[in-house]
Amino acid sequence: MLDSELIEVFLGGGAHGFAESLHVEPGVLILDGFWHACLRVNDDCFILRNEEPPSDTTVLDAIAAAMRARGWERVADDLPGITVITMEKASLGYVSWQVWAPDRATAEAAVAMAVNDDSFLYQGDYYPDPERDADYSAEYHGARRLAGLPTSLVLSVGVEPARLSTLATALEDCHFVEKKLGEIEADACCSLIPTLILVDATSRRGQEFVMQIRTAACGRVLPLVAVTADGSTPLGADVAVVAAADPATWAPPIRDLLP
Numbered sequence: 001m002l003d004s005e006l007i008e009v010f011l012g013g014g015a016h017g018f019a020e021s022l023h024v025e026p027g028v029l030i031l032d033g034f035w036h037a038c039l040r041v042n043d044d045c046f047i048l049r050n051e052e053p054p055s056d057t058t059v060l061d062a063i064a065a066a067m068r069a070r071g072w073e074r075v076a077d078d079l080p081g082i083t084v085i086t087m088e089k090a091s092l093g094y095v096s097w098q099v100w101a102p103d104r105a106t107a108e109a110a111v112a113m114a115v116n117d118d119s120f121l122y123q124g125d126y127y128p129d130p131e132r133d134a135d136y137s138a139e140y141h142g143a144r145r146l147a148g149l150p151t152s153l154v155l156s157v158g159v160e161p162a163r164l165s166t167l168a169t170a171l172e173d174c175h176f177v178e179k180k181l182g183e184i185e186a187d188a189c190c191s192l193i194p195t196l197i198l199v200d201a202t203s204r205r206g207q208e209f210v211m212q213i214r215t216a217a218c219g220r221v222l223p224l225v226a227v228t229a230d231g232s233t234p235l236g237a238d239v240a241v242v243a244a245a246d247p248a249t250w251a252p253p254i255r256d257l258l259p
Contacts, residue, residue, distance in 0.1 A: 045110035158200030
C-alpha cells in the first residue's frame, strides 16, 4: 500500500495498516516504525507533528495536504492539553504539534473533551471500549470505503487459481489478491490491508503460514480461513473449508466473517 493511501485510511478512521514508510496504530500514524507523525483527537481534529522528521521525507506535507482536502486547516499550535493527549496516545513528553480542524472552536472543544476525566481515564486507547473493539471489522470496512479502496479484500495464499476464480464468482462483491505460498511473508500481508485472509493449509507449509499470520500485526485481528483436507480447523484459523469441495461452497462461511 502507498503512504498516500494509508494516510487516507488513517484520516478516515482506520486503526491498523502498513505502507511504504508509515504504519497505523490506534489513533496514531507512525513514520519509519517509531516516529509519531500524526495523532487523532477525534473525527474532526488531528494533530500533526511540528518538528523535522528523522528522515528525508515529504510525508508531513502529504498529511497536511490530505487534511486540507477534507476542509480542515491549521487552526493553532500546541493548544493547552495537547501534551496530555500525546502522553496518553504515544507516551511522549513535550512535542510541538500543529492542530488541524475545520475551525479553532472545534479543535478546542475536541482537545478539551479528550483530556477530561471521563475520556482520559476510561475511553483512551489504553482503556479500550469492549463494544467498540468488538465492532473492529465494521470500523475497518468503513475506513477502506472512505479511502476509496475495495471494501472487502480477500488475500488468498496458496489457493489454486482455478479454484479461486470459482470462489470469486460466488463472492463477486469482493476483491481478491492472489499470492503463492513462499511468495509473500506473513508480515507483508499487513501492507495489503486485507479484510480476510484465505490460506491453503493442506500442507505443513500452509499450516505453518497460518500460525505465522497470527503472530503478524494485522493477523491478530483479521479473520482467517484455512483450506484443509478434512475440513478440520487448524490452530490459528477461525474456520476451515474442505479442499476437495466445490469452492462455491466456501463462500457462505467466508461471507459470515466479512463485515
